[in-house]
Amino acid sequence: MTVGIKAALAGDLAATCRPFPEARTLPAAVFTAPEVLATEQAGLFGQTWLCVGREADIPAAGDFFTREIAGDSVIVLRGADHQVRAFFNVCRHRGSRLIDQPSGQGLNRILCPYHAWSYRLDGSVAQIPGSGDRESLGLVPVNLATRASFIFVNLHTPPAPLDDLPDLARFRLPELRCGWRHTYEVQANWKLICENYSECYHCPGAHPQLARLSDLISRSSRPMETGQGFNGGPMQLKDGIETMSLSGKRSVPVIPGLSADDHRYVYYYVIYPNLLLSPHPDYVLTHTAWPLAPDRTRVVCELLFTQEALARPGFDPTDMADFWDLTNRQDWALCERAQLGAGSRGYRPGPYQSAEDCVHTFDRWYAERLAALL
Numbered sequence: 616m617t618v619g620i621k622a623a624l625a626g627d628l629a630a631t632c633r634p635f636p637e638a639r640t641l642p643a644a645v646f647t648a649p650e651v652l653a654t655e656q657a658g659l660f661g662q663t664w665l666c667v668g669r670e671a672d673i674p675a676a677g678d679f680f681t682r683e684i685a686g687d688s689v690i691v692l693r694g695a696d697h698q699v700r701a702f703f704n705v706c707r708h709r710g711s712r713l714i715d716q717p718s719g720q721g722l723n724r725i726l727c728p729y730h731a732w733s734y735r736l737d738g739s740v741a742q743i744p745g746s747g748d749r750e751s752l753g754l755v756p757v758n759l760a761t762r763a764s765f766i767f768v769n770l771h772t773p774p775a776p777l778d779d780l781p782d783l784a785r786f787r788l789p790e791l792r793c794g795w796r797h798t799y800e801v802q803a804n805w806k807l808i809c810e811n812y813s814e815c816y817h818c819p820g821a822h823p824q825l826a827r828l829s830d831l832i833s834r835s836s837r838p839m840e841t842g843q844g845f846n847g848g849p850m851q852l853k854d855g856i857e858t859m860s861l862s863g864k865r866s867v868p869v870i871p872g873l874s875a876d877d878h879r880y881v882y883y884y885v886i887y888p889n890l891l892l893s894p895h896p897d898y899v900l901t902h903t904a905w906p907l908a909p910d911r912t913r914v915v916c917e918l919l920f921t922q923e924a925l926a927r928p929g930f931d932p933t934d935m936a937d938f939w940d941l942t943n944r945q946d947w948a949l950c951e952r953a954q955l956g957a958g959s960r961g962y963r964p965g966p967y968q969s970a971e972d973c974v975h976t977f978d979r980w981y982a983e984r985l986a987a988l989l
Protein backbone atom coordinates (compact mmCIF):
# COMPACT_ATOMS: atom_id res chain seq x y z
CA MET A 616 0.00 0.00 0.00
CA THR A 617 1.50 3.37 -0.97
CA VAL A 618 2.07 6.08 1.60
CA GLY A 619 -0.54 8.25 -0.17
CA ILE A 620 -3.24 5.57 0.00
CA LYS A 621 -2.41 4.91 3.67
CA ALA A 622 -2.69 8.59 4.59
CA ALA A 623 -6.00 9.03 2.76
CA LEU A 624 -7.38 5.85 4.33
CA ALA A 625 -6.29 6.86 7.82
CA GLY A 626 -8.22 10.13 7.55
CA ASP A 627 -11.34 8.41 6.24
CA LEU A 628 -11.19 5.68 8.90
CA ALA A 629 -10.90 8.34 11.58
CA ALA A 630 -14.13 9.86 10.21
CA THR A 631 -15.87 6.48 10.58
CA CYS A 632 -14.67 6.28 14.20
CA ARG A 633 -16.18 9.62 15.20
CA PRO A 634 -19.21 9.65 17.51
CA PHE A 635 -22.32 8.37 15.79
CA PRO A 636 -23.94 11.70 14.80
CA GLU A 637 -20.83 12.97 12.99
CA ALA A 638 -19.44 9.67 11.77
CA ARG A 639 -19.07 8.90 8.08
CA THR A 640 -19.42 5.50 6.43
CA LEU A 641 -16.33 3.57 5.34
CA PRO A 642 -14.25 4.80 2.40
CA ALA A 643 -14.53 3.15 -1.01
CA ALA A 644 -11.03 1.66 -0.90
CA VAL A 645 -11.93 -0.78 1.88
CA PHE A 646 -14.50 -2.33 -0.47
CA THR A 647 -12.48 -2.24 -3.66
CA ALA A 648 -8.70 -2.11 -3.17
CA PRO A 649 -6.74 -5.36 -3.47
CA GLU A 650 -4.16 -3.85 -1.08
CA VAL A 651 -6.80 -3.48 1.62
CA LEU A 652 -7.93 -7.09 1.18
CA ALA A 653 -4.30 -8.21 1.40
CA THR A 654 -3.92 -6.20 4.62
CA GLU A 655 -7.12 -7.72 6.01
CA GLN A 656 -6.04 -11.24 5.10
CA ALA A 657 -2.65 -10.79 6.77
CA GLY A 658 -3.66 -8.75 9.80
CA LEU A 659 -7.33 -9.49 10.38
CA PHE A 660 -8.37 -12.89 9.00
CA GLY A 661 -4.84 -14.16 9.56
CA GLN A 662 -4.72 -13.02 13.19
CA THR A 663 -8.20 -13.16 14.71
CA TRP A 664 -10.43 -16.00 15.82
CA LEU A 665 -12.73 -17.11 13.00
CA CYS A 666 -15.73 -19.39 13.18
CA VAL A 667 -15.04 -22.26 10.77
CA GLY A 668 -17.91 -24.57 11.65
CA ARG A 669 -19.57 -26.45 14.47
CA GLU A 670 -18.55 -29.47 16.50
CA ALA A 671 -21.63 -31.27 15.19
CA ASP A 672 -20.21 -30.99 11.63
CA ILE A 673 -17.59 -33.60 12.61
CA PRO A 674 -19.40 -35.80 15.16
CA ALA A 675 -17.33 -39.00 14.74
CA ALA A 676 -13.63 -39.84 14.97
CA GLY A 677 -12.13 -39.41 11.51
CA ASP A 678 -14.62 -36.75 10.39
CA PHE A 679 -12.95 -33.69 8.94
CA PHE A 680 -13.37 -30.54 6.89
CA THR A 681 -10.95 -28.10 5.32
CA ARG A 682 -11.25 -24.31 5.15
CA GLU A 683 -9.49 -21.75 3.02
CA ILE A 684 -8.52 -18.90 5.35
CA ALA A 685 -6.47 -15.85 4.42
CA GLY A 686 -4.78 -17.66 1.54
CA ASP A 687 -4.07 -20.71 3.69
CA SER A 688 -5.72 -24.09 4.02
CA VAL A 689 -6.62 -25.59 7.36
CA ILE A 690 -7.74 -29.12 8.26
CA VAL A 691 -10.22 -29.40 11.13
CA LEU A 692 -10.80 -32.96 12.31
CA ARG A 693 -11.98 -35.13 15.15
CA GLY A 694 -9.29 -37.50 16.35
CA ALA A 695 -9.46 -41.07 17.57
CA ASP A 696 -9.60 -39.62 21.10
CA HIS A 697 -12.63 -37.50 20.00
CA GLN A 698 -10.67 -34.28 20.40
CA VAL A 699 -11.28 -31.65 17.73
CA ARG A 700 -7.99 -30.34 16.35
CA ALA A 701 -6.85 -28.09 13.53
CA PHE A 702 -3.67 -28.27 11.45
CA PHE A 703 -2.21 -26.41 8.53
CA ASN A 704 -2.92 -28.49 5.43
CA VAL A 705 0.80 -28.73 4.65
CA CYS A 706 3.13 -31.71 4.67
CA ARG A 707 6.22 -31.41 6.90
CA HIS A 708 8.43 -33.00 4.23
CA ARG A 709 8.39 -30.71 1.21
CA GLY A 710 5.23 -28.80 1.84
CA SER A 711 2.67 -30.55 -0.32
CA ARG A 712 -1.00 -29.74 0.19
CA LEU A 713 -2.36 -32.82 1.97
CA ILE A 714 -6.16 -32.93 1.70
CA ASP A 715 -8.15 -31.58 -1.26
CA GLN A 716 -11.71 -32.47 -0.24
CA PRO A 717 -13.84 -29.84 1.52
CA SER A 718 -15.06 -32.47 3.99
CA GLY A 719 -15.13 -36.20 4.60
CA GLN A 720 -15.36 -39.08 7.04
CA GLY A 721 -13.47 -42.18 8.05
CA LEU A 722 -10.01 -40.64 8.07
CA ASN A 723 -7.57 -42.63 10.18
CA ARG A 724 -4.30 -41.35 8.69
CA ILE A 725 -3.52 -38.25 6.68
CA LEU A 726 -1.50 -39.51 3.73
CA CYS A 727 0.58 -37.05 1.74
CA PRO A 728 -0.02 -37.63 -2.00
CA TYR A 729 3.57 -36.64 -2.85
CA HIS A 730 5.98 -39.08 -1.14
CA ALA A 731 3.46 -40.84 1.10
CA TRP A 732 4.45 -39.54 4.50
CA SER A 733 1.51 -40.21 6.75
CA TYR A 734 0.24 -38.55 9.91
CA ARG A 735 -2.01 -39.65 12.75
CA LEU A 736 -5.07 -37.56 13.55
CA ASP A 737 -3.23 -35.95 16.47
CA GLY A 738 -0.78 -34.58 13.88
CA SER A 739 2.15 -36.84 14.76
CA VAL A 740 4.10 -38.62 12.02
CA ALA A 741 2.86 -42.19 11.48
CA GLN A 742 5.18 -43.38 8.73
CA ILE A 743 7.96 -42.12 6.49
CA PRO A 744 8.57 -44.53 3.58
CA GLY A 745 12.17 -45.70 3.30
CA SER A 746 13.20 -44.22 6.60
CA GLY A 747 13.36 -45.44 10.14
CA ASP A 748 12.99 -41.83 11.28
CA ARG A 749 10.20 -41.50 13.83
CA GLU A 750 11.36 -38.21 15.29
CA SER A 751 10.23 -35.96 12.48
CA LEU A 752 8.00 -33.11 13.40
CA GLY A 753 4.27 -33.55 13.04
CA LEU A 754 1.74 -31.34 11.33
CA VAL A 755 1.79 -27.71 12.40
CA PRO A 756 -1.18 -27.15 14.71
CA VAL A 757 -3.59 -24.26 14.33
CA ASN A 758 -4.99 -22.63 17.47
CA LEU A 759 -8.50 -23.89 18.07
CA ALA A 760 -11.20 -23.07 20.63
CA THR A 761 -14.89 -23.80 20.90
CA ARG A 762 -17.70 -21.61 22.21
CA ALA A 763 -21.27 -22.88 22.35
CA SER A 764 -20.09 -25.70 20.06
CA PHE A 765 -18.91 -23.29 17.36
CA ILE A 766 -15.34 -24.06 16.31
CA PHE A 767 -13.03 -21.06 16.10
CA VAL A 768 -9.48 -21.11 14.74
CA ASN A 769 -6.76 -18.50 14.83
CA LEU A 770 -3.81 -18.80 12.44
CA HIS A 771 -1.62 -16.50 14.52
CA THR A 772 0.55 -17.73 17.38
CA PRO A 773 0.30 -16.71 20.11
CA PRO A 774 -3.39 -15.96 19.57
CA ALA A 775 -5.16 -13.04 21.19
CA PRO A 776 -7.82 -14.12 23.70
CA LEU A 777 -11.09 -15.23 22.11
CA ASP A 778 -13.75 -12.65 22.94
CA ASP A 779 -16.98 -13.76 24.56
CA LEU A 780 -20.03 -14.43 22.44
CA PRO A 781 -23.37 -12.90 23.43
CA ASP A 782 -25.03 -14.84 26.25
CA LEU A 783 -27.22 -17.24 24.30
CA ALA A 784 -27.07 -20.33 26.52
CA ARG A 785 -30.89 -20.44 26.63
CA PHE A 786 -30.93 -21.23 22.89
CA ARG A 787 -29.07 -24.52 23.59
CA LEU A 788 -26.66 -23.97 20.71
CA PRO A 789 -24.51 -27.06 21.46
CA GLU A 790 -27.59 -29.26 21.14
CA LEU A 791 -28.68 -27.88 17.77
CA ARG A 792 -27.92 -29.57 14.46
CA CYS A 793 -27.87 -28.32 10.89
CA GLY A 794 -31.11 -28.98 9.01
CA TRP A 795 -30.44 -26.84 5.94
CA ARG A 796 -27.31 -25.36 4.41
CA HIS A 797 -26.75 -23.26 1.31
CA THR A 798 -23.59 -21.63 -0.02
CA TYR A 799 -23.80 -18.39 -2.00
CA GLU A 800 -21.20 -16.46 -3.92
CA VAL A 801 -21.97 -12.76 -3.65
CA GLN A 802 -20.39 -10.16 -5.94
CA ALA A 803 -19.73 -7.80 -3.06
CA ASN A 804 -17.15 -7.13 -0.38
CA TRP A 805 -17.54 -9.16 2.84
CA LYS A 806 -18.07 -6.03 4.95
CA LEU A 807 -21.05 -4.94 2.85
CA ILE A 808 -22.67 -8.23 3.87
CA CYS A 809 -21.98 -7.58 7.57
CA GLU A 810 -23.24 -4.00 7.26
CA ASN A 811 -26.39 -5.03 5.43
CA TYR A 812 -27.13 -7.62 8.13
CA SER A 813 -26.71 -4.97 10.83
CA GLU A 814 -29.68 -2.80 9.89
CA CYS A 815 -33.29 -3.09 8.85
CA TYR A 816 -33.48 0.44 7.50
CA HIS A 817 -33.58 -1.23 4.07
CA CYS A 818 -36.25 -3.74 5.03
CA PRO A 819 -39.49 -1.90 4.17
CA GLY A 820 -38.51 -1.56 0.52
CA ALA A 821 -36.32 -4.59 0.03
CA HIS A 822 -38.06 -7.32 2.01
CA PRO A 823 -41.86 -7.28 1.62
CA GLN A 824 -42.05 -10.85 2.97
CA LEU A 825 -39.93 -10.01 6.01
CA ALA A 826 -41.79 -6.75 6.61
CA ARG A 827 -45.01 -8.78 6.92
CA LEU A 828 -43.52 -10.78 9.81
CA SER A 829 -41.37 -8.47 11.85
CA ASP A 830 -41.87 -5.10 13.46
CA LEU A 831 -39.14 -3.19 11.67
CA ILE A 832 -38.89 -0.33 14.13
CA SER A 833 -38.85 -2.44 17.29
CA ARG A 834 -35.09 -2.68 17.19
CA SER A 835 -34.89 0.83 18.58
CA SER A 836 -37.23 -0.05 21.47
CA ARG A 837 -34.53 -2.25 23.00
CA PRO A 838 -30.93 -1.20 23.27
CA MET A 839 -28.29 -2.66 21.05
CA GLU A 840 -26.10 -5.22 22.83
CA THR A 841 -22.40 -4.81 22.38
CA GLY A 842 -19.39 -6.74 23.56
CA GLN A 843 -15.73 -6.64 22.64
CA GLY A 844 -16.30 -9.08 19.83
CA PHE A 845 -19.93 -8.61 18.78
CA ASN A 846 -22.92 -6.37 18.48
CA GLY A 847 -26.56 -6.97 17.72
CA GLY A 848 -30.10 -6.65 18.85
CA PRO A 849 -33.63 -8.01 18.74
CA MET A 850 -36.53 -7.47 16.36
CA GLN A 851 -40.04 -8.21 17.51
CA LEU A 852 -42.36 -10.55 15.63
CA LYS A 853 -45.69 -8.97 14.69
CA ASP A 854 -48.85 -10.08 16.46
CA GLY A 855 -49.97 -13.48 15.22
CA ILE A 856 -46.57 -14.24 13.68
CA GLU A 857 -44.74 -17.20 15.24
CA THR A 858 -41.39 -17.18 13.48
CA MET A 859 -39.55 -16.10 10.34
CA SER A 860 -40.92 -18.36 7.62
CA LEU A 861 -42.89 -17.82 4.43
CA SER A 862 -46.12 -18.66 6.25
CA GLY A 863 -45.18 -16.86 9.47
CA LYS A 864 -46.08 -20.09 11.28
CA ARG A 865 -43.82 -22.49 13.12
CA SER A 866 -43.44 -25.96 11.66
CA VAL A 867 -41.16 -27.13 14.48
CA PRO A 868 -41.61 -26.70 18.25
CA VAL A 869 -39.96 -23.80 20.05
CA ILE A 870 -36.54 -24.43 21.56
CA PRO A 871 -37.36 -25.83 25.04
CA GLY A 872 -36.99 -23.51 28.00
CA LEU A 873 -37.21 -20.15 26.24
CA SER A 874 -39.20 -17.43 27.96
CA ALA A 875 -42.48 -16.10 26.58
CA ASP A 876 -40.51 -12.96 25.71
CA ASP A 877 -38.03 -14.93 23.59
CA HIS A 878 -40.98 -16.40 21.69
CA ARG A 879 -41.75 -12.90 20.42
CA TYR A 880 -38.26 -11.86 19.27
CA VAL A 881 -35.65 -12.75 16.70
CA TYR A 882 -32.08 -11.70 17.53
CA TYR A 883 -29.40 -10.66 15.06
CA TYR A 884 -25.73 -10.60 16.11
CA VAL A 885 -22.55 -9.96 14.17
CA ILE A 886 -19.70 -11.88 15.82
CA TYR A 887 -16.65 -10.08 14.46
CA PRO A 888 -15.44 -10.39 11.89
CA ASN A 889 -17.56 -12.77 9.88
CA LEU A 890 -20.13 -14.84 11.81
CA LEU A 891 -23.75 -13.69 11.69
CA LEU A 892 -25.84 -15.43 14.33
CA SER A 893 -29.58 -15.13 14.60
CA PRO A 894 -31.59 -17.06 17.21
CA HIS A 895 -35.29 -17.50 16.47
CA PRO A 896 -37.85 -19.01 18.87
CA ASP A 897 -37.68 -22.36 17.07
CA TYR A 898 -34.36 -22.42 15.18
CA VAL A 899 -31.08 -20.56 14.77
CA LEU A 900 -29.94 -18.96 11.53
CA THR A 901 -26.20 -18.55 10.88
CA HIS A 902 -24.13 -17.05 8.10
CA THR A 903 -20.36 -17.04 7.72
CA ALA A 904 -18.79 -14.71 5.17
CA TRP A 905 -15.42 -15.50 3.55
CA PRO A 906 -13.69 -12.97 1.30
CA LEU A 907 -12.64 -14.36 -2.09
CA ALA A 908 -11.72 -11.02 -3.68
CA PRO A 909 -12.41 -7.36 -2.85
CA ASP A 910 -15.71 -7.69 -4.68
CA ARG A 911 -16.52 -11.36 -4.07
CA THR A 912 -17.57 -13.22 -0.92
CA ARG A 913 -18.61 -16.79 -0.22
CA VAL A 914 -21.46 -16.92 2.29
CA VAL A 915 -22.47 -20.16 3.99
CA CYS A 916 -25.97 -20.03 5.47
CA GLU A 917 -27.32 -22.68 7.85
CA LEU A 918 -30.51 -23.33 9.78
CA LEU A 919 -29.94 -25.14 13.09
CA PHE A 920 -32.69 -27.12 14.77
CA THR A 921 -33.17 -29.12 17.93
CA GLN A 922 -32.49 -32.82 17.47
CA GLU A 923 -36.09 -33.49 18.52
CA ALA A 924 -37.32 -31.30 15.66
CA LEU A 925 -34.99 -33.01 13.17
CA ALA A 926 -36.12 -36.47 14.33
CA ARG A 927 -39.83 -35.75 13.96
CA PRO A 928 -41.46 -37.72 11.13
CA GLY A 929 -41.96 -35.42 8.19
CA PHE A 930 -39.45 -32.80 9.39
CA ASP A 931 -39.38 -30.22 6.62
CA PRO A 932 -37.41 -26.96 6.82
CA THR A 933 -38.82 -25.64 3.52
CA ASP A 934 -41.03 -22.91 4.98
CA MET A 935 -38.07 -21.41 6.88
CA ALA A 936 -35.39 -22.21 4.29
CA ASP A 937 -37.38 -20.70 1.42
CA PHE A 938 -37.99 -17.57 3.46
CA TRP A 939 -34.32 -17.09 4.28
CA ASP A 940 -33.16 -18.06 0.79
CA LEU A 941 -35.47 -15.39 -0.64
CA THR A 942 -34.37 -12.83 1.95
CA ASN A 943 -30.70 -13.70 1.43
CA ARG A 944 -31.01 -13.18 -2.31
CA GLN A 945 -32.77 -9.86 -1.78
CA ASP A 946 -29.91 -8.84 0.51
CA TRP A 947 -27.17 -10.01 -1.84
CA ALA A 948 -28.70 -7.92 -4.62
CA LEU A 949 -28.50 -4.85 -2.38
CA CYS A 950 -24.91 -5.64 -1.38
CA GLU A 951 -24.00 -6.01 -5.05
CA ARG A 952 -25.54 -2.60 -5.81
CA ALA A 953 -23.51 -1.09 -2.97
CA GLN A 954 -20.39 -2.75 -4.38
CA LEU A 955 -21.03 -1.14 -7.77
CA GLY A 956 -21.33 2.25 -6.06
CA ALA A 957 -18.16 1.74 -4.06
CA GLY A 958 -16.34 1.29 -7.37
CA SER A 959 -17.53 4.68 -8.66
CA ARG A 960 -15.57 7.91 -8.79
CA GLY A 961 -18.76 9.45 -7.39
CA TYR A 962 -18.69 7.45 -4.14
CA ARG A 963 -18.34 9.54 -0.97
CA PRO A 964 -18.61 8.29 2.62
CA GLY A 965 -22.12 9.17 3.79
CA PRO A 966 -23.91 9.77 7.09
CA TYR A 967 -25.37 6.98 9.21
CA GLN A 968 -29.10 7.11 9.89
CA SER A 969 -30.50 6.49 13.38
CA ALA A 970 -31.50 2.91 12.51
CA GLU A 971 -27.89 2.17 11.56
CA ASP A 972 -26.28 2.22 14.99
CA CYS A 973 -25.22 -1.41 14.66
CA VAL A 974 -23.68 -0.69 11.25
CA HIS A 975 -21.66 2.10 12.81
CA THR A 976 -20.57 -0.15 15.68
CA PHE A 977 -19.36 -2.80 13.23
CA ASP A 978 -17.68 -0.22 10.97
CA ARG A 979 -15.93 1.43 13.91
CA TRP A 980 -14.64 -1.94 15.13
CA TYR A 981 -13.31 -2.61 11.62
CA ALA A 982 -11.92 0.90 11.06
CA GLU A 983 -9.98 0.80 14.32
CA ARG A 984 -8.43 -2.52 13.38
CA LEU A 985 -7.57 -1.55 9.82
CA ALA A 986 -6.11 1.77 10.99
CA ALA A 987 -3.86 -0.16 13.37
CA LEU A 988 -2.61 -2.26 10.45
CA LEU A 989 -1.74 0.65 8.13
Ligand code: FES
Pocket residue numbers: 706707708709710711727728729730731732
Ligand atom coordinates in the same frame (compact mmCIF):
# COMPACT_ATOMS: atom_id res chain seq x y z
S1 FES B 1 5.87 -33.50 0.43
FE1 FES B 1 4.65 -34.79 1.61
S2 FES B 1 5.71 -36.63 1.63
FE2 FES B 1 6.96 -35.33 0.48
Ligand SMILES: [Fe+2]
Pocket residue numbers: 811817818821822942945946
Ligand atom coordinates in the same frame (compact mmCIF):
# COMPACT_ATOMS: atom_id res chain seq x y z
FE1 LIG C 1 -31.91 -7.46 4.49
